[in-house]
Each structure stands twice: as C-alpha cells, then as structure tokens.
Amino acid sequence: MSTIRDVAQRAGVSTMTVSRVLNSTGYVSQPTRQRVETAIATLGYVPNTLARSLRSKRTKTLALVLTDITNPFFTTLARGVEDVASDHGFTVIFCNTDESIDAQEEYLTVLVQKQVDGVLLVPASDAPAPIHFLQQQGIAVVVVDRQVPGLAVDLVRGESTQAAYELTTQLLKLGHQQIAMLAGPVDVSTARDRVDGYRRAYAAAGQRVPESLIFQDAYTVAGGERMARLALAVTPRPTALFAANNFIAIGAYHVLREHGLSVPTDLSLVAFDDLPHSLAWEPFLTVATQPADLIGRKATELLLARLCAEAPAPPQEIVLPTRVIIRRSCAPPPLPAIH
Amino acid sequence: MSTIRDVAQRAGVSTMTVSRVLNSTGYVSQPTRQRVETAIATLGYVPNTLARSLRSKRTKTLALVLTDITNPFFTTLARGVEDVASDHGFTVIFCNTDESIDAQEEYLTVLVQKQVDGVLLVPASDAPAPIHFLQQQGIAVVVVDRQVPGLAVDLVRGESTQAAYELTTQLLKLGHQQIAMLAGPVDVSTARDRVDGYRRAYAAAGQRVPESLIFQDAYTVAGGERMARLALAVTPRPTALFAANNFIAIGAYHVLREHGLSVPTDLSLVAFDDLPHSLAWEPFLTVATQPADLIGRKATELLLARLCAEAPAPPQEIVLPTRVIIRRSCAPPPLPAIH
DNA sequence: CTGTTAGCGCGTTCAG
DNA sequence: CTGAACGCGCTAACAG
Numbered sequence: 001m002s003t004i005r006d007v008a009q010r011a012g013v014s015t016m017t018v019s020r021v022l023n024s025t026g027y028v029s030q031p032t033r034q035r036v037e038t039a040i041a042t043l044g045y046v047p048n049t050l051a052r053s054l055r056s057k058r059t060k061t062l063a064l065v066l067t068d069i070t071n072p073f074f075t076t077l078a079r080g081v082e083d084v085a086s087d088h089g090f091t092v093i094f095c096n097t098d099e100s101i102d103a104q105e106e107y108l109t110v111l112v113q114k115q116v117d118g119v120l121l122v123p124a125s126d127a128p129a130p131i132h133f134l135q136q137q138g139i140a141v142v143v144v145d146r147q148v149p150g151l152a153v154d155l156v157r158g159e160s161t162q163a164a165y166e167l168t169t170q171l172l173k174l175g176h177q178q179i180a181m182l183a184g185p186v187d188v189s190t191a192r193d194r195v196d197g198y199r200r201a202y203a204a205a206g207q208r209v210p211e212s213l214i215f216q217d218a219y220t221v222a223g224g225e226r227m228a229r230l231a232l233a234v235t236p237r238p239t240a241l242f243a244a245n246n247f248i249a250i251g252a253y254h255v256l257r258e259h260g261l262s263v264p265t266d267l268s269l270v271a272f273d274d275l276p277h278s279l280a281w282e283p284f285l286t287v288a289t290q291p292a293d294l295i296g297r298k299a300t301e302l303l304l305a306r307l308c309a310e311a312p313a314p315p316q317e318i319v320l321p322t323r324v325i326i327r328r329s330c331a332p333p334p335l336p337a338i339h
Numbered sequence: 340m341s342t343i344r345d346v347a348q349r350a351g352v353s354t355m356t357v358s359r360v361l362n363s364t365g366y367v368s369q370p371t372r373q374r375v376e377t378a379i380a381t382l383g384y385v386p387n388t389l390a391r392s393l394r395s396k397r398t399k400t401l402a403l404v405l406t407d408i409t410n411p412f413f414t415t416l417a418r419g420v421e422d423v424a425s426d427h428g429f430t431v432i433f434c435n436t437d438e439s440i441d442a443q444e445e446y447l448t449v450l451v452q453k454q455v456d457g458v459l460l461v462p463a464s465d466a467p468a469p470i471h472f473l474q475q476q477g478i479a480v481v482v483v484d485r486q487v488p489g490l491a492v493d494l495v496r497g498e499s500t501q502a503a504y505e506l507t508t509q510l511l512k513l514g515h516q517q518i519a520m521l522a523g524p525v526d527v528s529t530a531r532d533r534v535d536g537y538r539r540a541y542a543a544a545g546q547r548v549p550e551s552l553i554f555q556d557a558y559t560v561a562g563g564e565r566m567a568r569l570a571l572a573v574t575p576r577p578t579a580l581f582a583a584n585n586f587i588a589i590g591a592y593h594v595l596r597e598h599g600l601s602v603p604t605d606l607s608l609v610a611f612d613d614l615p616h617s618l619a620w621e622p623f624l625t626v627a628t629q630p631a632d633l634i635g636r637k638a639t640e641l642l643l644a645r646l647c648a649e650a651p652a653p654p655q656e657i658v659l660p661t662r663v664i665i666r667r668s669c670a671p672p673p674l675p676a677i678h
Numbered sequence: 679c680t681g682t683t684a685g686c687g688c689g690t691t692c693a694g
Numbered sequence: 695c696t697g698a699a700c701g702c703g704c705t706a707a708c709a710g
Contacts, residue, residue: 001477003687014697019689027695044475049452050398051687054389054702061453069418070615075409082435091449094433096421110430113388114400136383138340221617250617257621276409278560278589279618282596342703353681358705366679390703393686682709687702694697 002043011039022047053115061091062303063111064296065104066122066144068219069096071247072276073292074122077144080296081120088304090117097124099185099218104130112137118303120144120296126187142303144295147189154306156299156318158290160190160272163322164197164242165204167270167288170324171240172205174332176268179210180231180238182248184219191216194244194272213238217248224251232259239267239333246273249285264331274325284328291320341382350378361386392454400430401642402450403635404443405461405483407558408435410586411615412631413461416483419635420459427643429456436463438524438557443469451476457642459483459635465526481642483634486528493645495638495657497629499529499611502661503536503581504543506609506627509663510579511544513671515607518549519570519577521587523558530555533583533611552577556587563590571598578606578672585612588624603670613664623667630659 004022008015013032020026021036028036039045053059064081066074078094085092093116095107104124111119112133118140123130128151134141135153142154171179181198184191195214202209215230217223224243228251231238241256243249249271256267263269263284274289298318306313343361347354352371359365360375367375378384392398403420405413417433424431432455434446443463450458451472457479462469467490473480474492481493510518520537523530534553541548554569556562563582567590570577580595582588588610595606602608602623613628637657645652 004689005687015688016690016697017695020696023689025689029695032696044472046448046451046476048393048454048687049449050389050393050454051702052689054387054393054687054704055689057702059389070411070414070617072409072618075414079408079435091432091453093430096418109385110388112385114430115387115389133383137385247617250620253620275618278409278586279411279614281589281592281619281621281623284620343705344703354704355681355706356679359680362705364705368679371680387703390686391705393688393703394705396686680710683707685706686704689700689702691700692698694695 076292077296080293084300160193161197163288164194168201178238182227221251224248228252228255243271415631416635419632423639499532500536502627503533507540515579517577521566560590563587567591567594582610
C-alpha cells in the first residue's frame with residue numbers, strides 16, 4: 001500500500017508530477033512520464049480515492065436504495081443501473097430497505113456520510129422527509145418506481161394505471177364480474193395506481209366496482225397469501241384474482257393450490273410484473289410487465305445528467321410503457337353450480 | 340452541508356470537542372455535550388466519512404464481488420452478507436462480474452481505490468493473481484463458494500462432491516445408467532467437485548463412468564440449453580440429466596420441452612441449487628440445496644473476525660453441508676422400446 | 679474536561 | 695514543463 005509520495009520519490013519527481021500523470025492533466029515530458037509510470041507499476045501503486053474525493057468533493061459513486069432485493073423486478077432494475085453507471089465510471093452502492101422506513105433512514109445517513117454523488121431511491125413510503133434530507137445535504141436524487149406526492153423531484157417509473165385497466169378489462173370481457181384485487185400497501189403509489197386502473201375498468205364497462213373485493217397488504221408472498229385467503233372467503237366467491245405484483249401472485253397461487261383450485265379452470269389469475277422467464281418452469285401467467293431494466297437505465301442517465309449539469313433544471317417525470325402479455329391463466333368464469 | 344467546524348463554531352467549542360461527542364471518545368461535560376448536540380441537530384450536520392477514513396485508515400466498508408447477481412443463490416448469499424455486515428456497522432458494496440475476469444479485475448482495483456476494509460470474493464476463475472493483488476494491498480479477503488487451488492486464503496463454501504454423489508446415486512438406484520452430467524466451467528472448482536461426486540457414484544455402484552455423457556459449459560440458462568441439446572443427441576439417449584446448477588437446470592428443461600419430453604415420465608432431472616420456492620410455481624425438482632444465506636453469513640463473520648484480530652491467524656476453510664431434497668422429477672427409466 | 683498542533687493522501691493554486 | 699505550499703474534513707497526540 002504505497003502512496004503518491006512513494007511513487008514520486010522512486011521516480012525522482014514531485015508528487016505533483018505523479019498526479020499529473022495519473023489524471024492526464026497538464027503537461028509532462030515523455031521521459032518523466034515514463035519514469036513515473038514504471039514507478040507506479042513496480043510499486044503496484046493504486047491511488048486512494050478517499051483522499052482524492054475529499055479534495056474534489058466528488059466520489060463518482062451512486063447509490064441505489066430499493067425495497068426488496070429478492071424481487072426479480074428490482075434485480076433487473078439494478079442491473080440496468082449498474083450497466084449505465086459503470087459505463088460512466090461510476091460505482092454503485094446497493095441498499096436494501098426491506099420496505100422499512102427506519103432502515104431507509106439509516107441507509108440514507110450512511111450514504112450522506114459516504115458523500116455519494118447521487119441517490120436512486122425507491123421510497124419505502126410516501127413521506128417526503130427522506131428526499132428533503134438528501135436534497136438539503138446537496139445530494140442529487142432521482143425517485144424510481146414510486147411517486148411521492150407533492151414533491152418536486154425527478155421521477156422514473158413504469159406505467160401502472162392503464163396496464164391495470166387493460167388487465168381488468170381483459171377479465172371483464174371474459175365474463176368475470178367478481179374480480180378480487182389483491183393490491184399493495186396503501187402508502188405506495190404503484191398500489192394506488194393499480195387499484196385505480198381496476199376501478200376505471202369496471203366503470204368503463206358500466207359495472208359497479210365491487211369495493212369489498214379490494215384488499216391491500218404488503219407486496220410479498222405472505223401478503224398475497226393473506227389477501228387470497230380473505231378473497232376466497234367472500235360469498236359469492238370471486239371468479240378471478242388480480243395480483244398487484246409478482247410476489248402477491250405467487251402467494252395467491254399457493255393458496256389456490258391449498259384450496260384445490262386450479263387456474264384457469266376454477267379461477268382466473270392475472271398479475272402485475274412478470275417473473276423472469278428463466279425462473280418460471282412454464283410461463284402461463286397473464287401479466288403486465290414493466291421494462292425494469294430500462295427504468296433503471298433511464299433513471300441513472302437522468303441522475304448522471306443532473307450531476308454534470310451546471311444549472312439546475314426543473315424536475316422531470318419519465319413514465320415508461322408497461323406491456324400486457326396474455327398467457328394461459330385466464331378463461332371465462334366457470335358456470336355457476338345449480339342448486 | 341456543514342462541516343465539523345461549523346458545528347464547533349455554533350456551539351462555541353473546538354472541533355476536537357465536537358469530534359469527541361460524535362465518537363463518544365474522551366470526556367465531555369454534560370452542558371457542552373448538550374450544546375454540541377443541539378448545534379448538530381439544528382445544522383443537520385452529518386460527519387464526512389471520507390475524511391474520517393482518511394485519518395483512521397478504516398472505511399467500515401466491505402465488498403461482495405460475485406459472478407451473477409441474477410442468480411437467486413447469490414442474491415440469497417448477498418442478503419446473508421448484508422445482514423451480518425450491517426449488524427456490525429459495516430456497509431457492503433456489491434459488484435457483479437458476470438463471470439468476466441476483466442470485469443473482476445476492474446472492480447478489485449476500484450475497491451482498493453475506495454480502501455474497503457475487506458473483500459468477499461466469488462472468484463471468476465482459478466487464477467490466484469486477483470487474490471494476491473488484494474492481499475498485497477493490505478486488504479482482507481475471504482473467498483466464497485469456489486476454491487482457488489494452491490492458495491492460502493480463508494474460504495467458505497457449500498459441500499459439493501458428497502451431495503452430487505448422493506444425487507447421482509439416487510438416479511442409479513432407480514435404474515438409470517445413462518445419466519448425462521451438465522456441468523459448469525472447467526476452471527470453476529464447484530463444477531469439478533460436482534463432476535467428481537458424479538464419477539464416484541458410478542464407481543461405488545460398480546459401473547463404468549460414461550465419460551461421453553459429461554458436458555461442461557457456462558453456469559447459465561444458455562449453457563444448460565447447449566449441453567442438453569448435445570446430451571439428447573447421444574445414442575442411446577440418456578434417461579436422466581444432472582444439471583450442475585439451477586440455471587443449467589432451467590435451460591435443460593426448456594430443451595426437454597422443445598423435444599416434447601416430459602419429466603419424469605420420459606426423462607428424470609436433478610439439479611444442484613434450488614430455486615427459491617417463492618419463484619417456482621410448483622416445486623417439483625429433486626435438488627441438492629446449499630445454505631446460501633449461511634454461507635454469506637459465515638463468510639462475513641470470518642472476514643470481520645480477521646479485521647478485528649491483531650495477529651494474523653492461519654487461513655481457515657469452512658465447508659457447509661448441502662441438503663438433498665427429493666421431489667417429483669425422478670422416476671425409473673422408461674422401458675426401452677422394443678425393436 | 680478542553681483546546682492546539684499536526685497530518686492522513688491527494689489536487690489545486692501559483693511560482694519558477 | 696516542473697515543484698512548493700496549502701487545504702479538503704477529520705482525529706491522534708499532546709498540552710493545559
């Protein structure tokens with residue numbers, strides 16, 4: 001672990017000259033440059049970014065703060081972020097909040113301490129405080145995936161309402177009337193948007209929205225299981241389930257199997273977010289799939305643009321289209337049993 | 340973005356006193372401490388870790404360098420790492436090499452520049468150079484998942500050979516003789532270990548090892564597809580496939596479906612590494628599953644222990660047991676067609 | 679209990 | 695084309 005001084009000494013120059021060679025800034029004669037370079041090589045010198053950043057006030061580091069690293073949607077998004085960032089010579093720190101506001105707060109503090117240049121934040125809740133905190137500390141923020149109401153901040157997300165509308169309409173057209181909506185947490189914008197789309201589809205079809213079939217819980221397998229159990233207990237039993245994300249769908253599917261119900265014979269099932277084809281043995285679920293990779297890429301590009309920009313531009317909202325994929329998990333509702 | 344000096348000024352004390360309050364080191368009288376704390380609060384002061392680390396030579400940061408962030412095995416491992424690290428006040432930087440040696444080298448350089456305290460490395464290849472590099476730079480290393488031959492370094496991995504032996508024996512007992520081994524890259528120790536187990540099982544059963552049924556390719560879906568195609572082209576066709584990891588299993592399964600072959604009626608299939616139950620609709624694959632989370636945890640604990648230790652202890656190898664789970668993907672081979 | 683001095687490794691002045 | 699001096703924000707030694 002040698003320092004710039006060791007290199008300078010070995011090359012018989014000043015540290016400044018070494019610095020110039022390192023950053024290709026200013027003129028250095030060919031022979032001196034050569035001497036410096038061999039010194040660097042023989043010592044195995046690696047510059048200390050800490051010191052550099054302390055001086056330059058820039059760490060060339062971004063952070064991606066997300067709510068669930070085990071969710072393939074976010075893993076895919078993360079790859080998009082990483083790709084763009086490393087193309088631009090930036091490192092990414094990944095932070096997993098597990099939807100916990102406390103964990104999020106802790107992480108943000110650490111990130112400020114580490115002086116990251118920018119943060120890509122999937123907010124754990126609607127609270128504006130965390131974003132204000134970052135902005136006040138002079139750190140660029142781009143919010144990802146979820147809206148935070150009443151906040152002037154850059155945002156990149158997938159379209160939710162329209163896709164949920166289409167998915168629901170799909171079921172209504174097949175003749176379903178009792179569609180249970182297994183939605184995400186009330187304080188997460190994507191959950192609200194998807195419920196919105198669901199409601200609009202009923203309205204557009206001229207039907208009354210079955211409010212008692214709307215459930216809200218966590219975006220997890222366990223949440224999906226809880227909501228599916230509640231939904232199946234309703235009389236008359238729903239003939240279709242709308243899972244508001246992939247994990248909820250999996251939980252719901254577990255419960256359906258427990259009850260000996262098969263898809264789509266007994267019940268139809270649609271979901272938001274696809275599972276990666278590579279992880280599902282036989283993709284059969286009708287889904288609305290968001291361009292996770294692209295969301296990550298766009299968000300990172302926007303963040304990097306902000307970092308380079310001299311003048312602060314007005315916040316921007318980028319909404320990327322969601323695609324509905326029809327597969328085999330939907331069918332007309334079974335004929336009602338004759339009593 | 341205020342500094343320690345701003346706080347000191349506002350509290351009417353020296354920076355040193357503020358530092359003492361911050362780190363609870365040395366004595367500070369209650370009233371002064373109070374003044375300092377309110378100054379910190381009103382200014383929204385957050386200490387700059389860069390400067391602190393430059394002084395203390397410790398960043399309280401670890402790095403996890405792995406080969407495929409989309410693989411649930413590694414995601415799970417990563418969570419284990421993160422949990423232990425954050426319990427001890429350490430941050431983790433995740434780096435994804437995509438099995439590329441160049442990408443790995445680049446990342447390691449960045450990590451040295453960032454002065455991370457320790458690295459958890461899933462090596463992209465058998466080459467010892469990267470590990471020497473880290474050690475020479477005075478950075479603690481724990482190798483994870485894969486052995487690097489002829490190197491004195493801490494290692495935490497799952498057991499492979501015995502589990503592969505059991506999986507193969509399972510198939511042999513069912514009457515399979517032509518078991519194709521779809522293995523990972525030649526220069527990755529886990530791949531070698533699993534092939535070893537496979538060979539031993541044949542030997543223990545007193546049968547000749549069908550060398551022409553051993554294939555080696557990448558640990559990916561595409562690799563699995565390629566190997567499965569080759570395996571199915573062999574005459575007589577194998578009656579069982581052994582996929583050496585989860586992604587290979589998925590690729591193999593794709594090809595089986597293409598060929599209109601069903602599992603386990605036409606062919607049996609076993610695999611190393613499970614898919615998370617939450618991501619498979621109906622788990623049916625017989626697998627050897629490694630305690631990924633525990634591997635991550637143990638590796639991190641070992642690394643942290645090394646960081647605290649005064650005297651360097653001899654390298655340690657921790658091998659965690661792998662569990663075989665029998666599910667529905669295995670059956671006796673179909674009766675040979677009558678000619 | 680508190681303040682002063684010095685320096686971590688580097689890059690940015692500004693002179694040579 | 696090259697070097698000397700200074701300071702980024704913080705803490706380890708010393709004083710007092």
